[in-house]
Structures are given as C-alpha cells and as structure tokens.
Amino acid sequence: MKYDVVVVGAGPAGAMASKYAAKNGARTLLIEEHASIGSPVQCTGLISTPALNECEIGEGSFVLNKMKGAYVYAPDGTELAVNGKEVMAYVIDRKIFDRALVEKALDCGVDILMKTRFTSVVKNRVSVISNGERKEIQAGMVIGADGLQSAVCRSAGLSKCDKFLGGMQFEAPYAPNDPEYVEIFTGNDVAPGFFAWAVPFNGMARIGLAKNPGDKPASYYLEKLLLHPVVASRYQGSRTEHVVGGIPLGCPDKTVKDNVMLVGDAAGQVKPTSGGGIYMGAICAKIAGEVAAKAVRGEATVDEYEKRWRSAVGRELSVGMMIHKSLGKLNDENLNEFIAYLNQPEIRDVITEYGDMDHPSVLFRKLLGGSQKKQLIRLFGVAFRTLF
Numbered sequence: 001m002k003y004d005v006v007v008v009g010a011g012p013a014g015a016m017a018s019k020y021a022a023k024n025g026a027r028t029l030l031i032e033e034h035a036s037i038g039s040p041v042q043c044t045g046l047i048s049t050p051a052l053n054e055c056e057i058g059e060g061s062f063v064l065n066k067m068k069g070a071y072v073y074a075p076d077g078t079e080l081a082v083n084g085k086e087v088m089a090y091v092i093d094r095k096i097f098d099r100a101l102v103e104k105a106l107d108c109g110v111d112i113l114m115k116t117r118f119t120s121v122v123k124n125r126v127s128v129i130s131n132g133e134r135k136e137i138q139a140g141m142v143i144g145a146d147g148l149q150s151a152v153c154r155s156a157g158l159s160k161c162d163k164f165l166g167g168m169q170f171e172a173p174y175a176p177n178d179p180e181y182v183e184i185f186t187g188n189d190v191a192p193g194f195f196a197w198a199v200p201f202n203g204m205a206r207i208g209l210a211k212n213p214g215d216k217p218a219s220y221y222l223e224k225l226l227l228h229p230v231v232a233s234r235y236q237g238s239r240t241e242h243v244v245g246g247i248p249l250g251c252p253d254k255t256v257k258d259n260v261m262l263v264g265d266a267a268g269q270v271k272p273t274s275g276g277g278i279y280m281g282a283i284c285a286k287i288a289g290e291v292a293a294k295a296v297r298g299e300a301t302v303d304e305y306e307k308r309w310r311s312a313v314g315r316e317l318s319v320g321m322m323i324h325k326s327l328g329k330l331n332d333e334n335l336n337e338f339i340a341y342l343n344q345p346e347i348r349d350v351i352t353e354y355g356d357m358d359h360p361s362v363l364f365r366k367l368l369g370g371s372q373k374k375q376l377i378r379l380f381g382v383a384f385r386t387l388f
C-alpha cells in the first residue's frame, strides 16, 4: 500500500487533516484503531459557534442543545450569570459529529482503514496492525492525530505536553433552572486546579469535572460534586455513559519531525482555560493537511506547519496556559473574591460584550484596561498584566 499522506486517528483532528490533504491533491489514507468512529466518547461535547463553523459541517443531527450562557458558582455558592447575546455554544453528540466529519473527508476522496492500529513510523514506512495482521504502508507524510496517548508522537521521538488533567463524567436525568445555561462549579473541594460542570440537554445533563493531576482521583471529587447544593437539587440519579479521560495542556516545543506532524490532542492544541480541543484542533488540522499535500510535491516542509499553526493559535494557547496556571493557584477565598469581582454590574457588561470561550485573552485584556483593574492585579499579581 502506498499513499502520499497517512493520517493516524479518525477523531475530529484526523478527519479535518485528511480532508484538507485530499482537497489539496494528496492521495490520503485515514487509519483508525477502533471498529467504529467516535467510540469510545471522551468528551462533554460543548463547542462554540465558531468551532462548529471551523469544522465546516453546519448544524446537523448531532446538535442536542443550544446554549446561551453559563452560571458560574463560586466555592461559597455565589452565582455569576454569564449571558451571551445569542447562541454561544452547542451541545453535540460526539459519535454522530465525528462520523459526519469523517464522511466529509471520504467525500473529498480520503480512503479509510478501520480496526487498524498504528505501531511505528520509520522514515516512509508506517507499520500497522490491521484486523490482526501486521502490515506496512508507504507514506510520503504522516499526520499523528491519535489523541493524547499519541503513538505517533512516541514513535517519532517527539515530546509530550506539559501536563494532563484527569477528567470524569457521566450522563443522568437533570432538572436545571435554565436548560440553555451551562453550570460551572469552582473550588478546591470540587475540582482542584480546574472546574466541574453540568451541561444540560433533553432532560439530561453531562455531569463531570477535570482536575489537576495528583491528589485524590477524579471519582472522589465527582461524588462530592453530587452533594453540591445546586447539583443535589437537580440531579435525579441513574447514571449512564461514563467517561474517563485525560486532557492534555501545554504544547510541546516541537510538533514536527522529519515527515511527521502532530495535530489536535496529540500536539496539545487544547484550550487550557476550558479543556476544549475541538476548535483549536480543527484550525491546526486544516493547516497540517494542506502543508502535508504541499510537502509531498516538494513545495513545503513540515516546518511550515509548525510556523503557521503557532501563528494562528499559539499565542492564545500560551496566554490561556498562563491564565490556567494563575487561576489554579487561587485558594477558595481568592476564587470567591474573583467571582465577586466578575459579578459587579459593569464587569458583567464587559463579559457579555467581550466574553469568548475560545479567546479568553480578549476579555482579560479588556478587564486589565478597565477602571476595576487593581482588584484583578492584586489577585493575580502584577506580572499577569504584562501578558496582555
């Protein structure tokens, strides 16, 4: 078997990368280790409107709910309502969504091999186990879109991301006050270093959390979350669709080597403030696919991919990482103070105007330029200001 471009992993990043390689003229093969696309699901399925646009599939049957805002709960129980002006995000069914993305890639001429696990790459030889049989595929370029445990990353000798958050979630019947609002729970007793959530859809919710590594397991905090007064009053028992997964944060210094490029979770292209990886992954995957097709024609090298994706989203990811680290250092008292600060009417107006779940740096820049900046600088330190 011989292909210009082999893309490993048929998640959102792999589907988009293969589509763009094929659209740009490369004979492209997508390989996926599982027997079906989109399983097992390791996602809450909350994506912003721009993220859906970036994926180029419009609103399909995978949309389960449309969200207009969020309620953020401080450790002391104070509620902050973040109101969007219009639909801010979609709750999606990841299985149907991932399949729709792969179908679009196949429409562009991509070949696919299911039940085919990548094992190694040495120069142009990609080794796989396909339906139990060892095989070798000749590949001009290899795109590793094989998620946070990337075997392509390991085989190419590239470094891993800075850190991995532990995530856990399930679905259950849930009666929210407002089914168009996501609920976010903060606090070191709820989700140390990150946050917990309840994302409602069709009388249910995805209830889960992500947390810093170390300390107690995510399952411990998930049980505690169910005792939170807000969750306890809405959660109606009987859990299904359990998810356990990691979220990679902090991109490695290099995501390319020889004829290999990493994309999506494999490259740590995940928003450090929300843990969302679909949006940034899609942006970078398109670049990877296009550059791979050019590279097989001798019109580009993998370095073009590294340069272009970092110029598209690198700054947002590194500022996001600094915000993530700064928020992670706040104790519960500081978090209460931060949420009280955000709850002031004039600050809430700024959030409504400039809040953007994909680009939190825009909001922070505005807040640090506003009249109430002293409080923010006191909480996060003077150095924080120099980021924006």
Ligand SMILES: Cc1cc2nc3c(=O)[nH]c(=O)nc-3n(C[C@H](O)[C@H](O)[C@H](O)COP(=O)(O)OP(=O)(O)OC[C@H]3O[C@@H](n4cnc5c(N)ncnc54)[C@H](O)[C@@H]3O)c2cc1C
Pocket (backbone or CB within 6 Å): 008, 009, 010, 011, 012, 013, 014, 031, 032, 033, 034, 038, 042, 043, 044, 045, 046, 047, 116, 117, 118, 119, 145, 146, 147, 148, 150, 151, 167, 168, 169, 208, 243, 244, 245, 246, 247, 263, 264, 265, 266, 270, 275, 276, 277, 278, 279, 281
């Ligand atoms: C609890 C939790 C909640 C999340 N919620 C959200 C959210 O609400 N919104 C959001 O945007 N993101 C969310 N994420 C992150 C999101 O799921 C990922 O960022 C996204 O799936 C990454 O896409 P990807 O294509 O890079 O990798 P993946 O979706 O992980 O796809 C990788 C694919 O590669 C395949 N593969 C792996 N190894 C091999 C191999 N050796 N050979 C062949 N195939 C292989 C896998 O089977 C898989 O199909 C969440 C993550 C977790 C853990």
